[in-house]
Amino acid sequence: MEGKTILLVEDNPDHQELTRRALAAADIFMFTVILGEGPEALEFLHAEGAWADRDGKRLPALMLLDLKLGASDGVEILRRVRQDARTKMLPVVLLTSSSSQADISRAYAAGANGYVVKPVDFDEYSSALRAIAAFWLDVNVAP
Template structure:
């Protein structure tokens, strides 16, 4: 039997300390189990049980991935590409949460199968509200697909 209290509900992929802290603050009333990684390579290692996450039960995937695009090591669009190409992670909702408003980034993210693309609001209050609304939708309102493979 799977101990649901240990399952990561949200994987936050964010390299900027201040944005990561604000995101955690915005989600704290919704969810307890958030894993924060600070580059794209670590996100892929976590999701696929590689590197320091070798041996992690990869069938226990997060319910939501909040993904920045501008990441060190492996950029967010490449992370998204890897997520969508793998049957284990393909159905996990991914919301891009980024400062980029570049049309090519938006197009590429949707072309790769992102579920939502949000440009980070400038103000603390708006950022916190937006993150909470995203979490509320994907974790409470939305009915997820449960992959039993």
């Protein structure tokens, strides 16, 4: 997993911290970029604005996207990721609290590669992250 990056987009600072800990508990010591806002994530991916000095050709191996971000809608961010030729093949897994059927359909319709409901139990959450990382970073062959 050398050189691979995970991009986590999550607006709740508590959950940012918890996800970081859950990744660590799952022995995933990978470079993780954590961003709180959707537009900022887009700037990061396109190497624009605050991230203009980033190498735009280097995309993260996986984007973990929350469905409900403070000001923006996760699905909307996903749609914009898919619209851009540079990022349209980026693996994106939605990591969310909502198990509502409408949200699930909306996410897949917008081009999600996966939809994971975050368990309340921290240990279960950690195992879920381990499974996600194992598949998307190890098993899966990226574009």
